[in-house]
Amino acid sequence: MSLAMLSVHDLVVVFDTPAGVVRAVDGVSFELEPEETLALVGESGSGKSLSALAVLRLVPHPGRVESGRVFFQERNLLRAAESELRKIRGRELAMVFQDPLSALHPMLTVERQLSEVLETHAGLTRRGARARVVAALGEVGLSEPERFLGAYPHELSGGQRQRVLIAMALLMRPRVLFADEPTTALDVTIQAQILDLIAELQRQHGTGVVLITHDLGIVAGRADRVQVLYAGRTVEGASTRALFARPLHPYSAALLASVARLDAPAATLPSAIPGQPPDPLERPEGCAFHPRCALATDTCRRTRPELEEPRGASGRRTACFESAQLLLRP
Amino acid sequence: MILFLVRRALWFLLTLWVVATLSFVLMRSVRGGPFSGERALHPSVEAALRERYHLDWPMWKQYLQYVGPLNLDGHGPRFVGGDGSDRFTGLFALDLGPSFHYRDFTVDDILRQSLPVSLALGALALAWALILGLTAGVLSALWRGRALDVGVRLVATLGIALPNFVLAGLLVLALSFGAGLLPPAGWGEPRHALLPSFVLGAPFAAYVARLTRSGMLEVLSQDFVRTAVAKGLPRRTVVLRHALRAGILPVVSYLGPAAAGILTGSLVVEKIFAIPGTGTHFVNSALNRDYTLAMGVTLLYTALVFALNTLVDVAYTLLDPRIRLEDA
């Protein structure tokens, strides 16, 4: 067991579908230290959101956590009683979801939705909580926060709603904040603002942040470490700088290549990764990425690579038999 | 809001006017009025009654008299103050005319006596429907797939399928004549109201249970419920404040048709349990060819249903801030 604040080991989340059992998360592990930002990156269907939901035990039916351990505050959350979990959710571990319009209750005012967190966890009354609610709204950059108290979610703009969600999540100063695609539903112009907000609040309150996204572009400059997921498995883990400088997995390399960069020549387009992520019901044998991989060998096709530290690169992990090739590239 | 209510009021008046006019035309143009019953009347008696009901006036005059507000009786139109008996007449003055069958009473008298009874019965039935239905629906959704859910769905489908008089028969057989627990007929004490209101409300309880269940199931899988759980809120709060408030909307819109259905069903239930309500009078008026009473009850119930529907629309917008009155 490590000393990390939150550590997840070999998490397996499955779905019972009429067509069979789907392993949406197939043995994912990650850790989070206090005050650091970890980015979980992957295409849709890679299992990144589900991993976060599993930590909070929010996996929707017909999914369930099949195995794994989640250690937080010296407890295995997957074994804890529901009543204990309720004390942790919203207080020690918080989550901000992807679409703020659907994540907020359409018929309750902003004030109600925020103050009920304080009523539940801090034992305040509605009136007593108001000051803190206003302060929280101001903290996330909403000017004249009082006028948002009586507002309903559909009356706000996308950016405003996401700020409200963030304020709601941070009310009790949680140790860890899971941000699941916090900017995907927003305009490009607002995206940067929200991400900067999250980073700023993290600095202020010392929160650990797990940033879940499919967009490697927003990870740079905002996450300390990156973990790349593919088909329910971790394929690479490294510090952001190291990964961007030299990816050690063909998938990470392809992801990087597909990000449009300001410093690339004008006429080049980002290259898409050929093919599709595998059907979760029919994952290929061996390495899950091999059908789309330019470096695939017979070993790749037969044996599943383990996540391990490659020779010559410490502090990093990758699940690829051919990582040596990537290490040697210019 | 004001504009909405004003528009509604206008539609209301239009609807009532249409019903009143149509009924009047049908009534007067058809054979078989109050004098075609089994008892043959002495010609002088018949003549007196004819005069009293203004049946020898020209049609337009009878119509105007019926609608009011002017009393065209006697010597030309006049507004007469005083004891009020000759002042305003007709629908505008809420005067529904004299009963053709109960010769000493006006329709208003009869309604005044019987309406509170029917309203009480209807309100109780609605209470049954909501309390039973909501509880069953919520529990059914929460324990989806388990025995309780299956049981509730089965009972609900039966409740919708069985006509209320059949249910009444079975229950009277079992509870009144079998176990002797409840009186099979009559009105006056609380225990008289128990069985009839239950029978009246049962089919609607079943429908409410169904609507609540499906509404809740849909809501429970929504993102905002997930957010509520992620915030660490206690289960009861999530279910009642978050899920139910959103899932209850179809039930609220159903209240309108439910109220109308309860009014309709009361005709049968009142007959079975010998309850002296407006429904009984209506049925009897149909059998006795008491047209004014029949029309009066029809107008009254139309007005009631209209008012309730408007109330429901307003309540709907109050519940869901996303919906504006104009859309209702």
Add this chain to the structure above:
Amino acid sequence: MAAPPPPAPSAIGEELLREAARARGRGLFQEARARLAENRPARWSLRLLVGLALGALLAPLLPLPSPMALALSEEPGPPSLAEPWNRGWRHRVTLTFRFDEPMESRELFLRAESALLGLVTLATRVRPEVIPIRAQGRVTALELALPYRPEFDPHLGSQLEDELAQHLAGRLEQGRLRLKNGGAVAVSFLGASAENGYWELNALDRLLLDLRQRLFGFHQTGALLGTDAQGRDLLSRLVWGSRVSLTVALAAALVSLVIGVSVGAVAGYLGGWVDALLMRVVDVLYSIPFLFVVIFVITLLHGYRAELEAHGIGHLTAFYAVLGLFTWLTMARVVRGQVLALRHREFVAAARLVGASHARILWTHVLPNVLGIVLVYLTLTIPSVMLLESFLSFLGLGVEPPRVSWGLLAADAMEAINPLRSFWWLVVWPAVAMGGTLLALNVLGDGLRDALDPKLARR
């Protein structure tokens, strides 16, 4: 600088194209039918309803007792298995011949029987059934039962009695009937009595009744479900009652289909003021609790009974028509909503571009898509109309005796139950019948709705 060359088609791209070409979606109706087939309760409901419909249609053919009151018992009889298959069908003309003297031998009796048989057969051209009447072990009279025909009915002015009396008198010698091959018996003709077990039936029903008589003679089932206070067999009344209930439902459904779909489609498609006007009318009519209006109208129509009947519109038909006139409202609304949604879809615009006329578009494009929801609402209209009919009959404003409907049965039940004696069968069997049928209709309707729901579409 030249533009980069387009990327060469990759192997994966080709694979995708091939897969797309192979994929073949299922049409909405096949999809729906498949889904419905998997729905067990819905399948059983369908079977039940078909069985019910067949039973109703062939009611005259079934060997059931007559549903009319012909006995004068005062108490309802419980279900009994005594005599489950007897010869007591009360739809006959009975010719009674009494033997005035005891007969010496059985052989004489048989010849007498055969002679009387021949006499009647000759007169009526129908072979009667013989029912011996015994007293103290000896046959004292013979009842010859003819299948009921109006021409045999003395109440309807039949001369049969007189004819037979004359024929018999012609064969008498000194008051005794002379038999072929010698011998004579003293016999007198007591007369004909007729029992008409059914109200006026149409031609098809009379045919079926005739067929039943040929197949089963005067056999009938016993009081399997019990009898009511007037001795009427409950099973028979349930079956005959189902005819009215089902016919009412179908008739009203048909009317609501034709009027509702037309109004709704026109309103939804043309939009504008036409739509506004039609929907306003529907709204106004909708806000009137229509049971009241129906009762009102029915009461009014009573005054015109004679005229309507002269035109062949019986009380029942008028009743059906009135019911139907009020059930099209929901259908119109629903269809309008659907058409409105469809109107803005691309395929309609495409059709207009190609030059199709409004009518053609309505017929070939819009209506097939509306069919699904229409079907669902039909199966939901039918139970509500059945309920309406039973309500009205229960209140005494619908079907009138001697005809029977399930609503009337329930009304009879309510009259009969009292705290002293529990006549449970009068309540339970109609409850089962009505509840079961309505349940089946609801389950089928739900099944259809689920089957046609595009949101549940699978690959």
